[in-house]
Structure formats: structure tokens, C-alpha cells
Amino acid sequence: MHGGRTPEDAIDFSISINPYKPEWIDDVFERAEKLSSRYVYWEHLEQKLSELVKNDVSVTAGATEAIYLIGIHFLRELESVVIPKPTYSEYERIARFFGCRVVEVPLSNLESIGDRLSSSSAIFFCNPNNPTGRYYSPKELKPLVDAVEDSRSIMFLDEAFMDFVEGYRSVDSENVVKIRTFTKSYGLPGIRVGYVINFEEVKEYRMPWSIGSVGYAFLEKLIEDKFSFLKQSMPKIWREKRKFESKLGVKGDANFFLMYMPGAVEFLKSKGIYVRDCSSFGLDGHIRFSIRLPEENDLLIKNLIEVMG
Structure with a gap:
């Protein structure tokens, strides 16, 4: 369902990551090898x-x-966690792990969320949303952020896919903790490196040396690169995204699309193509597929059109 278990010779559209890699990635592993003998x-x-x-x-x-x-x-310390759905399943899992009551609300009805917030609650919000790919601008999120501030609650804003959105802008509030990661936008989910904004206390809880030598070496090169890799690779992804939109009629702001297409998972698997089965999101019959290299995208489009008849 989430990549990593697909055959190595398959074309894996199930994980939503950058299909391009930084030209300096070999330097990362060479540097990591030298660092591996020390803390x-x-x-x-x-x-x-x-x-x-x-x-x-x-x-x-x-x-x-x-x-x-x-x-x-x-x-x-909280009583409840509000989770607009569909969304990433780990939000609910971690809320239940700490004994919080989970309050599910439809993502399509953000106006109603404010009534569910209090000083003893929090909300998880994914922007752009996973699995819909929908991006919410600061203007669209303002009523929700205002409700968070008025209720003295807190919003955990997961911006894992922000780099894939053209012209992404984030909200600003002391009540919003922002969660970001590099592993998707750099196409390296096996290298676990991300960061948090508005939550200095995280340093009290994280394990020492948790990112290891590879993560350290990656972070070194990323800082040296100053995000130039993203400036080079993202326009290529945006061009491919427009190809999907024009040929399949799908819409999305991130680097993946959500479609209702029963039977597509097994059909595509028979062709050596893997997409995400979205039943774990509560979306039976839906698939999510990412944007990959141009020739791979052409192959997926061809087969999806065949499924559509």
C-alpha cells in the first residue's frame, strides 16, 4: 500500500516522491561511510x-x-484530537496511542471544525492533503486558524508535500506547529530527515543520533545546495502534472492524483505497475498515483485510459 514492498523491477507509482535525484547523492553516501565510525x-x-x-x-x-x-x-495532556478525513492514518494512530478521543470531521466541511475545538484539544491538518492532493491557501485556512487561536487549541500542520505545490504559501500563527520533511521532495524516503517549526521542545524528546550518518551527510549537502535541486526538478514535475490533467481530466496541487477507478490496482499490477490502493484512507475503489519520469508517466496514462475504456 505504501511502497517498499513492491518488486524492484516494478514501476512504483504508489509512493509520492520526487522521481529525480540530486546529482550530489553519491557524495552523500561516500561522506556517510566516513562518518559511520563515530557518533x-x-x-x-x-x-x-x-x-x-x-x-x-x-x-x-x-x-x-x-x-x-x-x-x-x-x-x-489533551482530551481529544480533531482529524479531517480522508488523511494520513498515523494521525489517528498516534492520537489513540496517547488515549485521546478521535473526532473525525469531513475534509469537505472545514467550517464546522471550529465548533469541535477547545483548550483541551488539537487538530492535525495535512496541506496539501494526502491523499486528495488539494492545497489550501492561507486565505482558505484563515477561519480554521482563527478558530484554533480563539479556542486556545493547537494545530499540527503537516506540510510534507509543500515543495510540490506551485507558489506554496504557509499560514503563520503561534498556535500552529509546522511539520516538514525532505525525504519526499528529494526522492529519498529511506533517508529520514525532516524538521519542525514552532516547537523547540522537540529537542527534549528526540533520541540522540536519530538521523545517523547518512542523514547527517544528506543535511550537509542540502544546506550547501541551498535548495537549488528543488528549483531545477520541480518545474519538470509540474510539466508532467499538466500532462495527466489534460489526458485524464484529473486535478491535484501536489505530485500525485486521486481517482475512483475500481479494478485498476490488479489490472496495473499485471502490467508491472503499482499504484496506491486507497482503502486504508476509507476510499474503496480509489487509487492514488504519483508523477514519475516522462516515459513512465506515458505508460501509466496509456494503461489508465485502457482501464477507463
């Missing part, structure tokens, strides 16, 4: 990353570790 500390890199993103950041082993560290600090 690595990244405080100075954390400071350099803060300067690069123009925010005080706390480095974590990807966005998912950040979610669990947030749970240790916040959720054990």
Missing part, C-alpha cells in the same frame, strides 16, 4: 538549516518521527 551531532547543522529556511527549526528523523514526538509532549 554524529548535528546542532551546528540545525542552526545552518534555520538560517536557510528563515525559521528556528528542530531536526527530526522525517515527518513521522516529528508526529510521535509531538504526541509525547502535547497529546498525553
Whole structure:
């Protein structure tokens, strides 16, 4: 369902990552090998990353570790967690892990969420949303952020796919903890490196050396690169996205699309193509597929058209 278990010779559209890789990736692994014989500390890199993103950041082993560290600090003191659905399943899992009551609300009805918030609650919000790919602008999110501030609750804003959105802008509020990751936008989900904004306390809970030598070496090169890789690769993805939109009639703001297409998973698998079965999101019959290299995208489009008849 989430990549990693597909055959190595398959074309895997089930994981939504950048299909391109930085030209300096070999340098990362060479540097990591030299670092592997010692304990690595990244405080100075954390400071350099803060300067690069123009925010005080706390480095974590990807966005998912950040979610669990947030749970240790916040959720054990709260009564309920509001989760607009469909969305990433780990939000509900971590909320139940800490004994919080889960309040599910339809993502399509954000106006009603404010009534469910209080000083003893929090909300998880994914922007752009996974699995719909829908991006919510600061203007669209303002009523929700206002409700969070008025109720003295807190919003955990998961921006894992933000780099794939053209012209992405984030909301600003002291009541919003932002969770970000590099593993998707750099096409390297096995390298667990992300960060948190507006939550310095995360440093009290994270395990020492959690990103390891590979994560350390990756962070070094990323800071040196100053996001030039993203500036080079994202326009290529946006061009391919328009190809899907014109030929399949799908819409999405991130690097993936959601479609209702019963039977497509098994049909595509027979062709050596893997897409995400969205039943775990509560969306039976739906598939989610990412944007890959041009020739791979052409093959997927061809087969999806065949499924559509």
C-alpha cells in the first residue's frame, strides 16, 4: 500500500516522491561511510538549516518521527484530537496511542471544525492533503486558524508535500506547529530527515543520533545546495502534472492524483505497475498515483485510459 514492498523491477507509482535525484547523492553516501565510525551531532547543522529556511527549526528523523514526538509532549495532556478525513492514518494512530478521543470531521466541511475545538484539544491538518492532493491557501485556512487561536487549541500542520505545490504559501500563527520533511521532495524516503517549526521542545524528546550518518551527510549537502535541486526538478514535475490533467481530466496541487477507478490496482499490477490502493484512507475503489519520469508517466496514462475504456 505504501511502497517498499513492491518488486524492484516494478514501476512504483504508489509512493509520492520526487522521481529525480540530486546529482550530489553519491557524495552523500561516500561522506556517510566516513562518518559511520563515530557518533554524529548535528546542532551546528540545525542552526545552518534555520538560517536557510528563515525559521528556528528542530531536526527530526522525517515527518513521522516529528508526529510521535509531538504526541509525547502535547497529546498525553489533551482530551481529544480533531482529524479531517480522508488523511494520513498515523494521525489517528498516534492520537489513540496517547488515549485521546478521535473526532473525525469531513475534509469537505472545514467550517464546522471550529465548533469541535477547545483548550483541551488539537487538530492535525495535512496541506496539501494526502491523499486528495488539494492545497489550501492561507486565505482558505484563515477561519480554521482563527478558530484554533480563539479556542486556545493547537494545530499540527503537516506540510510534507509543500515543495510540490506551485507558489506554496504557509499560514503563520503561534498556535500552529509546522511539520516538514525532505525525504519526499528529494526522492529519498529511506533517508529520514525532516524538521519542525514552532516547537523547540522537540529537542527534549528526540533520541540522540536519530538521523545517523547518512542523514547527517544528506543535511550537509542540502544546506550547501541551498535548495537549488528543488528549483531545477520541480518545474519538470509540474510539466508532467499538466500532462495527466489534460489526458485524464484529473486535478491535484501536489505530485500525485486521486481517482475512483475500481479494478485498476490488479489490472496495473499485471502490467508491472503499482499504484496506491486507497482503502486504508476509507476510499474503496480509489487509487492514488504519483508523477514519475516522462516515459513512465506515458505508460501509466496509456494503461489508465485502457482501464477507463
